[in-house]
Amino acid sequence: MKTYLYLTLLPEALVASHLPPEEYGAYLAIGTQKRARGQALFFKLSDAYAAQRLAELGVSPTLDRPAAGPLRHSAYLSVYRVLESIPITALESLHLITEDGRNLTLKPGTYEIDAAPRLHLYQEFCPVTPRVVSTLDPKAFAAHITDLNQRVALPALVFAELKLERLAENADAPDVDNLPYPNMPHLRDCLREFYAKPGKSTKTVIRFLQQDVLYRTLRKGFYVAVAGGGFAYFPMPSKQELETTHYTWWRSALSTFGG
Amino acid sequence: MHSALFWLTPAASLLALGFAAFFYTRMKRASEGTARMAEIAAHVRVGAMAYLKQQYKVVAIFFVALTLIFAWLAYGLGLQNSWVPFAFISGGFFSCLAGFFGMKTATYASARVAHAASVSLDAGLQLAFRSGAVLGLVVVGLALLDISAWFLILNHFVVDPSPGHKLTIITTTMLTFGMGASLQALFARVGGGIFTKAADVGADLVGKVEAGIPEDDPRNPATIADNVGDNVGDVAGMGADLYESYVGSILATAALGAAAFSQASADDAYKAVIAPMVVAAIGTAFSIIGIFAVRTKSGATQRDLLNALGKGINLSSLLIFVASYFALHALGLPNATGIWGAIVSGLITGIVIGKATEYFTSQEYSPTKGIANSASTGPATVIISGLGTGMLSTVVPVVSIVIGTTLAYGFAAGSWKFDGPSMAMGLYGIGIAAVGMLSTLGITLATDAYGPIADNAGGNAQMAGLPPEVRTRTDALDSLGNTTAATGKGFAIGSAALTALALLASYVEELKIAMIHAGQTTMTIANEVVPVASASLTQFMNFFEVNLMNPKVMLGMFIGSMMSFVFCGLTINAVGRAAGAMVDEVRRQFKAKPGILAGTDLPDYARCVEISTAGAQREMVVPSLLAVFVPIISGLIFGVPGVFGLLAGGLSTGFVLAVFMANSGGAWDNAKKYIEEGHLGGKGSSAHKAAVIGDTVGDPFKDTAGPSLNILIKLMSMVSIVTAGVNIAWTLF
Numbered sequence: 001m002k003t004y005l006y007l008t009l010l011p012e013a014l015v016a017s018h019l020p021p022e023e024y025g026a027y028l029a030i031g032t033q034k035r036a037r038g039q040a041l042f043f044k045l046s047d048a049y050a051a052q053r054l055a056e057l058g059v060s061p062t063l064d065r066p067a068a069g070p071l072r073h074s075a076y077l078s079v080y081r082v083l084e085s086i087p088i089t090a091l092e093s094l095h096l097i098t099e100d101g102r103n104l105t106l107k108p109g110t111y112e113i114d115a116a117p118r119l120h121l122y123q124e125f126c127p128v129t130p131r132v133v134s135t136l137d138p139k140a141f142a143a144h145i146t147d148l149n150q151r152v153a154l155p156a157l158v159f160a161e162l163k164l165e166r167l168a169e170n171a172d173a174p175d176v177d178n179l180p181y182p183n184m185p186h187l188r189d190c191l192r193e194f195y196a197k198p199g200k201s202t203k204t205v206i207r208f209l210q211q212d213v214l215y216r217t218l219r220k221g222f223y224v225a226v227a228g229g230g231f232a233y234f235p236m237p238s239k240q241e242l243e244t245t246h247y248t249w250w251r252s253a254l255s256t257f258g259g
Numbered sequence: 260m261h262s263a264l265f266w267l268t269p270a271a272s273l274l275a276l277g278f279a280a281f282f283y284t285r286m287k288r289a290s291e292g293t294a295r296m297a298e299i300a301a302h303v304r305v306g307a308m309a310y311l312k313q314q315y316k317v318v319a320i321f322f323v324a325l326t327l328i329f330a331w332l333a334y335g336l337g338l339q340n341s342w343v344p345f346a347f348i349s350g351g352f353f354s355c356l357a358g359f360f361g362m363k364t365a366t367y368a369s370a371r372v373a374h375a376a377s378v379s380l381d382a383g384l385q386l387a388f389r390s391g392a393v394l395g396l397v398v399v400g401l402a403l404l405d406i407s408a409w410f411l412i413l414n415h416f417v418v419d420p421s422p423g424h425k426l427t428i429i430t431t432t433m434l435t436f437g438m439g440a441s442l443q444a445l446f447a448r449v450g451g452g453i454f455t456k457a458a459d460v461g462a463d464l465v466g467k468v469e470a471g472i473p474e475d476d477p478r479n480p481a482t483i484a485d486n487v488g489d490n491v492g493d494v495a496g497m498g499a500d501l502y503e504s505y506v507g508s509i510l511a512t513a514a515l516g517a518a519a520f521s522q523a524s525a526d527d528a529y530k531a532v533i534a535p536m537v538v539a540a541i542g543t544a545f546s547i548i549g550i551f552a553v554r555t556k557s558g559a560t561q562r563d564l565l566n567a568l569g570k571g572i573n574l575s576s577l578l579i580f581v582a583s584y585f586a587l588h589a590l591g592l593p594n595a596t597g598i599w600g601a602i603v604s605g606l607i608t609g610i611v612i613g614k615a616t617e618y619f620t621s622q623e624y625s626p627t628k629g630i631a632n633s634a635s636t637g638p639a640t641v642i643i644s645g646l647g648t649g650m651l652s653t654v655v656p657v658v659s660i661v662i663g664t665t666l667a668y669g670f671a672a673g674s675w676k677f678d679g680p681s682m683a684m685g686l687y688g689i690g691i692a693a694v695g696m697l698s699t700l701g702i703t704l705a706t707d708a709y710g711p712i713a714d715n716a717g718g719n720a721q722m723a724g725l726p727p728e729v730r731t732r733t734d735a736l737d738s739l740g741n742t743t744a745a746t747g748k749g750f751a752i753g754s755a756a757l758t759a760l761a762l763l764a765s766y767v768e769e770l771k772i773a774m775i776h777a778g779q780t781t782m783t784i785a786n787e788v789v790p791v792a793s794a795s796l797t798q799f800m801n802f803f804e805v806n807l808m809n810p811k812v813m814l815g816m817f818i819g820s821m822m823s824f825v826f827c828g829l830t831i832n833a834v835g836r837a838a839g840a841m842v843d844e845v846r847r848q849f850k851a852k853p854g855i856l857a858g859t860d861l862p863d864y865a866r867c868v869e870i871s872t873a874g875a876q877r878e879m880v881v882p883s884l885l886a887v888f889v890p891i892i893s894g895l896i897f898g899v900p901g902v903f904g905l906l907a908g909g910l911s912t913g914f915v916l917a918v919f920m921a922n923s924g925g926a927w928d929n930a931k932k933y934i935e936e937g938h939l940g941g942k943g944s945s946a947h948k949a950a951v952i953g954d955t956v957g958d959p960f961k962d963t964a965g966p967s968l969n970i971l972i973k974l975m976s977m978v979s980i981v982t983a984g985v986n987i988a989w990t991l992f
Binding site: 023026030031098099100101177178179180181182184214216243244247248251252254255256257 | 467468470471472473474476478724727853856857937938939940941942943944945947948
């Protein structure tokens with residue numbers, strides 16, 4: 001029986017499980033007898049790192065499962081400052097699970113700076129969960145937030161960029177009907193601040209995540225930043241790819257209520 | 260010549276049934292696609308037929324009981340025409356038959372339409388529409404068959420020295436077969452409405468909202484019941500509703516024609532009686548031509564698809580518009596041009612009501628956009644603005660009916676006097692306006708039945724995991740069906756109102772026959788003795804003291820108005836209870852079989868169908884009993900004035916309430932769709948959540964209570980017509 005090691009993002013935890021990623025994702029989202037429900041995000045850690053970490057922690061590779069015993073769905077190994085303890089190279093894949101348990105697997109990709117919009121909206125997932133607007137592109141934002149010389153900094157961070165569409169260039173753009181964010185006037189106020197204070201690079205919009213994030217609002221993908229310059233990028237498939245190759249997941253993602 | 264023209268009716272009936280068989284055979288020849296598609300369609304088909312079988316059992320019990328009562332009244336007490344029990348059964352039987360064929364076709368068509376959509380959008384549209392046309396043509400075909408058969412049978416058996424009086428007896432007897440159709444329609448509409456919304460609301464609440472499962476996902480145990488519900492509500496229910504309106508309008512007009520020309524020559528009276536049948540026959544033929552005109556190109560937009568359907572209906576209407584002019588003149592009916600004007604008034608009224616419904620319920624226009632905008636401030640404002648918009652939406656249909664009725668009256672009467680012989684002609688004009696509105700039923704009902712077929716095809720494509728381009732096409736066909744469903748409901752309500760008006764006038768004719776049957780040949784009005792057989796409508800009103808100063812009329816009006824609300828309350832609560840049972844069952848299945856959500860276990864679809872069926876059968880009994888017995892009890896207590904009050908109150912309140920219910924429900928539904936299209940935050944936003952709540956509230960409004968009111972207003976008139984003899988014989992006050 002193979003044992004997998006996962007880093008879950010909401011909440012931050014290191015979890016061992018006998019379930020492969022798809023089944024583990026379904027378990028997180030829809031539970032078993034508990035009838036739990038909810039979106040889930042987690043990284044699968046590489047097998048080599050898993051073996052090493054389990055050994056370090058003194059955990060049996062079989063999770064002490066008797067030969068004919070039931071599978072262990074989840075064995076929590078750590079729940080505090082987990083992300084910063086994991087080398088970025090051990091993050092093998094990121095799994096986005098919908099409310100009803102559908103899985104989309106993202107593999108690391110090469111980050112390229114695009115013709116960057118003027119403003120960006122970032123949703124942080126781990127270890128903290130504010131929603132932030134910034135003038136910095138993802139890589140610059142990653143460097144900024146993990147710069148330990150700053151007054152407010154993190155040793156590591158997982159975040160995603162959310163769509164701002166025309167608001168990225170114009171805080172007063174009228175035609176942004178498809179953006180589902182709560183309290184849009186406040187978001188516009190936050191964006192306007194960058195015009196009033198040209199030197200400002202970040203501004204918090206929401207202090208912590210209160211609702212599920214709608215996957216349809218993701219722009220480009222997820223980012224992992226580690227103090228000292230560590231950076232990884234997990235790109236989202238294109239919309240066309242989602243509608244064709246990953247249709248079941250995409251349809252399920254569109255059925256979620258969030259903000 | 261005019262006798263020959265009568266034969267157009269049975270000929271049109273056979274033509275309609277022949278084309279229905281042709282479209283059915285063509286549909287059956289098409290491929291069902293993959294094994295999975297066939298399996299899903301079979302689940303829906305088995306569920307739909309199981310529901311229909313159960314419903315027909317309950318209907319049969321009611322029919323047996325009422326037939327025995329009518330037989331006792333006719334043969335035991337001699338209060339009724341001896342043909343009534345047979346006419347009653349035949350009306351119900353043909354209505355059941357139409358629903359059965361319509362639903363059988365629809366449930367066979369869904370997978371085939373999904374498969375045809377993989378070839379092209381046009382192939383999918385044509386197969387779906389022509390499968391829907393089977394219902395339209397079966398309804399008009401069976402209705403015309405039943406009408407012509409009864410006309411020929413009664414013409415042969417009824418013996419009366421006066422040809423004019425013979426026609427009055429024939430037409431008033433035929434009218435009673437409308438009650439069979441009416442009662443069957445009530446069960447089909449109320450039962451179907453409760454079934455479909457219990458399944459829909461239950462599936463949405465626990466599947467979409469609680470478990471986050473998308474629409475039409477095979478993991479949702481209620482998803483098959485939801486698809487079955489589309490068929491039992493919008494195919495069998497709508498078919499029975501319009502079958503009843505169709506026969507009711509033709510028969511009421513025939514009865515009014517016999518009355519209007521009772522003092523004229525027997526030849527003219529005969530022409531007036533067969534004129535509505537001839538117009539309906541012409542309409543059937545042109546509906547078939549219209550059905551063949553519906554086609555589209557590949558890559559068509561939503562507007563192109565809507566235009567394709569519009570082209571068929573407009574072509575049929577235009578042809579009827581022209582042909583009915585020549586037919587009425589060929590018939591040699593007195594004031595043929597005026598009567599043609601009444602038909603045109605009815606046709607135009609139907610079109611205006613359809614357009615007004617579209618305006619108030621489509622997301623293309625400001626009323627529905629306004630409801631969507633109110634979603635940004637939460638569910639409470641969505642509900643408030645939906646209720647307000649629904650109430651405002653009653654203006655155009657009511658004013659259209661008022662104008663259409665006035666014009667029909669004026670054209671047919673040849674004057675605007677509301678007294679004397681012109682009144683009888685005017686009422687005949689109102690009746691034939693209803694016939695004009697319903698003359699395109701063959702194609703308009705095809706448009707209605709197309710909706711659930713396309714919806715089920717979309718569900719089938721989704722559940723069977725067909726390629727994205729196919730799902731895009733079935734989604735486009737489904738979306739078109741949503742638009743046509745709202746306008747179809749508006750048409751059904753408008754035609755029900757006009758038919759009920761004609762039935763109200765026919766009630767007087769039934770009273771006349773009942774009095775003669777009871778041996779009363781004269782009546783004394785203000786010390787003047789008037790022969791019953793030649794008394795005018797005004798004289799009858801005076802004799803029975805039907806005026807607003809008579810408290811019995813006012814009390815009847817109160818009861819009639821109340822009936823509409825009680826009926827709505829009962830049916831809406833019924834949906835709530837049945838949906839609750841469905842939610843419990845889906846939760847139970849998810850808990851008992853965790854593998855359902857993981858996709859490793861199959862849900863028990865049949866159990867959900869059983870729950871909806873049992874809920875619908877249980878809940879439809881009380882509203883149905885009320886609709887049948889309140890007019891009888893009102894008549895026994897308050898007599899003829901009380902019954903007139905009841906019918907007038909029920910019609911005026913029921914019509915307005917039905918428009919309000921259907922339009923507010925439709926507007927809530929499309930406000931949600933407007934947001935899902937990417938407005939006000941789009942899918943998943945808080946505005947979307949608020950709009951989903953509005954849509955859920957509106958579901959029993961538009962698909963259960965509103966459409967059931969159509970039947971209520973007609974059934975109360977029909978019951979009063981059939982029991983007119985009882986009103987004459989017994990009354991407390």
